[in-house]
Amino acid sequence: MLMRFTEEQLMIRDMVREFTEKEVAPRDKWMDENGFDRALYDRLCTTGLTGVHFPEEYGGAGCDAVTSTIVIHELSKGSASLALALDISWVASDMILHHGTQTQKDKYLPLAAEGKIFAFGLTEASAGSDAARIQTTAVKDADGWWVLNGGKSWITNSGVADYYILMAITDRSKGAKGISAFIVPKETEGLIIGKHEEKMGMRGSSTCELSFDAMRLPPDALLSSEGMGFKIAMQGLDGGRISVAAISCGLAEHAFELAKAYANERITFGKPIAKHQAIQFKFADMATDLTAMQMMTYNAAEVKASGKRHTLEAAEAKLFCSTRCTQICLECLQIHGGNGYSKEFDVERFVRDSKLLEIGEGTSEILRMVIGGTVLGK
Amino acid sequence: MKILVFIKQVPDTEDVKLDPRTGNLQREGVKSILNPLDANAIECAMQLKARYGATVVAISMGPPQADAVLKKALALGCDESCLLSDRAFGGADTLATSYTLAKAAEKIGDYDLLLFGRHATDGDTAQTGPATAAWLGIPQITLATSLDVRDGWVVCTREIEDRIETVRAKLPTAVTVCDTINEPEYPTPKNIMKALKKPRYVWNAADLGADTRLTGIPGSPSSTKTVFEPPKGNTDTRYFEGSPAEIAVQFVDMLEREHAL
Numbered sequence: 181m182l183m184r185f186t187e188e189q190l191m192i193r194d195m196v197r198e199f200t201e202k203e204v205a206p207r208d209k210w211m212d213e214n215g216f217d218r219a220l221y222d223r224l225c226t227t228g229l230t231g232v233h234f235p236e237e238y239g240g241a242g243c244d245a246v247t248s249t250i251v252i253h254e255l256s257k258g259s260a261s262l263a264l265a266l267d268i269s270w271v272a273s274d275m276i277l278h279h280g281t282q283t284q285k286d287k288y289l290p291l292a293a294e295g296k297i298f299a300f301g302l303t304e305a306s307a308g309s310d311a312a313r314i315q316t317t318a319v320k321d322a323d324g325w326w327v328l329n330g331g332k333s334w335i336t337n338s339g340v341a342d343y344y345i346l347m348a349i350t351d352r353s354k355g356a357k358g359i360s361a362f363i364v365p366k367e368t369e370g371l372i373i374g375k376h377e378e379k380m381g382m383r384g385s386s387t388c389e390l391s392f393d394a395m396r397l398p399p400d401a402l403l404s405s406e407g408m409g410f411k412i413a414m415q416g417l418d419g420g421r422i423s424v425a426a427i428s429c430g431l432a433e434h435a436f437e438l439a440k441a442y443a444n445e446r447i448t449f450g451k452p453i454a455k456h457q458a459i460q461f462k463f464a465d466m467a468t469d470l471t472a473m474q475m476m477t478y479n480a481a482e483v484k485a486s487g488k489r490h491t492l493e494a495a496e497a498k499l500f501c502s503t504r505c506t507q508i509c510l511e512c513l514q515i516h517g518g519n520g521y522s523k524e525f526d527v528e529r530f531v532r533d534s535k536l537l538e539i540g541e542g543t544s545e546i547l548r549m550v551i552g553g554t555v556l557g558k
Numbered sequence: 559m560k561i562l563v564f565i566k567q568v569p570d571t572e573d574v575k576l577d578p579r580t581g582n583l584q585r586e587g588v589k590s591i592l593n594p595l596d597a598n599a600i601e602c603a604m605q606l607k608a609r610y611g612a613t614v615v616a617i618s619m620g621p622p623q624a625d626a627v628l629k630k631a632l633a634l635g636c637d638e639s640c641l642l643s644d645r646a647f648g649g650a651d652t653l654a655t656s657y658t659l660a661k662a663a664e665k666i667g668d669y670d671l672l673l674f675g676r677h678a679t680d681g682d683t684a685q686t687g688p689a690t691a692a693w694l695g696i697p698q699i700t701l702a703t704s705l706d707v708r709d710g711w712v713v714c715t716r717e718i719e720d721r722i723e724t725v726r727a728k729l730p731t732a733v734t735v736c737d738t739i740n741e742p743e744y745p746t747p748k749n750i751m752k753a754l755k756k757p758r759y760v761w762n763a764a765d766l767g768a769d770t771r772l773t774g775i776p777g778s779p780s781s782t783k784t785v786f787e788p789p790k791g792n793t794d795t796r797y798f799e800g801s802p803a804e805i806a807v808q809f810v811d812m813l814e815r816e817h818a819l
Binding site: 187188191192195198199227228229231232236240241242243247 | 629630633744745746747748750751753754
């Protein structure tokens with residue numbers, strides 16, 4: 181693939197590759213069995229990668245969206261779960277980067293850059309894709325503080341996050357424009373971490389329910405201004421979708437490499453199965469898909485890095501890459517035959533991990549609505 | 559304090575294969591990397607820099623593409639890099655290499671500490687560091703497993719056969735370090751972003767004022783005649799069964815039969 185990465189981007193890619201091979205990949209199976217790996221995440225923080233795209237004045241390395249996409253892409257070749265945890269932390273903390281007041285940026289961005297974990301809460305039990313129908317309310321009390329009641333579901337990083345960006349209705353009469361965003365530290369009274377989801381895959385990232393019982397927040401917990409929550413969330417998801425596309429690339433490439441090694445080793449009818457046309461054709465299709473996936477992902481990242489609106493490119497990349505990723509992981513399992521169906525082989529885990537990518541941060545169905553609406557509206 | 563770290567680009571040993579026909583290393587398609595032990599030398603310099611403050615210069619002799627390892631050194635926190643590159647340096651053995659490195663150290667001047675990895679994973683001689691010290695007429699400490707600088711002295715521990723000795727030498731001194739001395743860090747994105755903006759020098763023989771009779775092939779009394787894989791050892795494995803005492807008896811009997819006793 182001819183991507184015009186800068187020399188610095190290539191150096192960061194090599195560094196992430198080395199870190200991923202040595203320290204991330206060996207932990208992925210453990211995470212699948214035991215959940216989020218705090219020690220590994222702490223180690224990730226010491227590498228400086230958590231701050232790669234934050235401006236230098238907030239303790240980051242000042243890199244662009246292409247570079248942060250490289251980081252997510254490379255990490256996901258070792259662990260899609262870990263890449264997802266970092267992706268979501270960035271989705272949430274970037275909301276402060278793009279919409280926060282100067283005081284909020286000064287307070288939270290250095291923490292985000294050094295690796296404090298952020299989570300983002302929009303989805304509720306009765307409002308996922310239909311995000312404007314959320315029920316959580318925020319009401320201003322006599323002291324000007326906000327009082328939140330309600331709950332959230334399927335919140336990635338919940339349970340391990342240090343800070344939450346939560347969406348709540350401040351004016352029900354205004355629909356989506358009545359939703360506001362709030363910054364909530366984990367120790368806030370009234371913030372209750374609920375049931376831990378037993379997910380099918382991506383088990384190295386923590387997902388819990390949250391509930392808010394008269395949770396009081398100071399006036400400066402409001403992110404941006406009242407009614408901006410839905411816009412902040414949708415913009416945040418645009419960036420997150422590029423990362424999910426990148427995770428899809430990394431996970432599919434990982435599965436592809438394992439299947440390739442297996443196909444060259446496994447002998448049937450006197451030759452490696454890689455020499456059978458039935459298997460070769462699978463690799464031909466997968467390789468073609470992978471090239472397209474990478475091109476779409478980095479194209480979306482470049483549009484974002486250029487400062488332009490990237491809703492369409494991000495949605496297209498996420499839709500295509502996540503769908504192909506699941507199919508590639510399934511095909512790689514098939515190439516492994518019976519072994520692929522065993523937990524002893526990694527590809528079984530990848531199949532479970534991949535499915536989430538078609539659901540989180542906008543289901544494929546919602547993405548088709550976004551893409552269809554955009555192209556028909558043009 | 560000024561620290562010079564000497565580093566080398568080597569083929570990734572996990573990747574290396576010998577050409578079955580010529581016996582030479584197959585370099586085509588083999589990834590080039592920073593000699594792993596040189597990463598320990600760089601980390602050592604970074605720790606001293608953090609503790610006492612220092613200017614750290616990374617130096618490598620090699621073809622233009624060896625600049626890749628110098629970039630990595632800068633990304634790891636070194637302040638400047640010098641690539642010693644000239645056709646006249648080609649084909650150098652350890653003597654000619656160390657002469658060239660010593661000329662670079664002289665050109666930079668004012669050095670306090672010269673750091674080397676204990677050996678390079680390609681040549682595996684462990685001679686270049688000590689020989690550079692000899693050309694410069696400065697003390698050398700080899701195989702350091704710890705290193706500190708105190709009041710103008712460098713203090714190192716060395717692990718030798720049955721003991722650990724602590725030695726010290728007055729600065730300037732050359733030290734070759736073992737891989738146990740530290741755990742090399744990854745370059746941070748912040749340092750990577752700064753790396754290519756730092757001073758990067760490329761010097762040829764004339765820049766160094768080097769006598770080309772002492773560099774490259776003319777300066778190398780030794781040369782590699784052939785490279786070959788060691789013959790496969792006897793893989794005839796025998797297993798003994800029984801109690802430890804029975805196994806010992808069977809083992810000694812076998813040694814007698816094989817005339818090994």
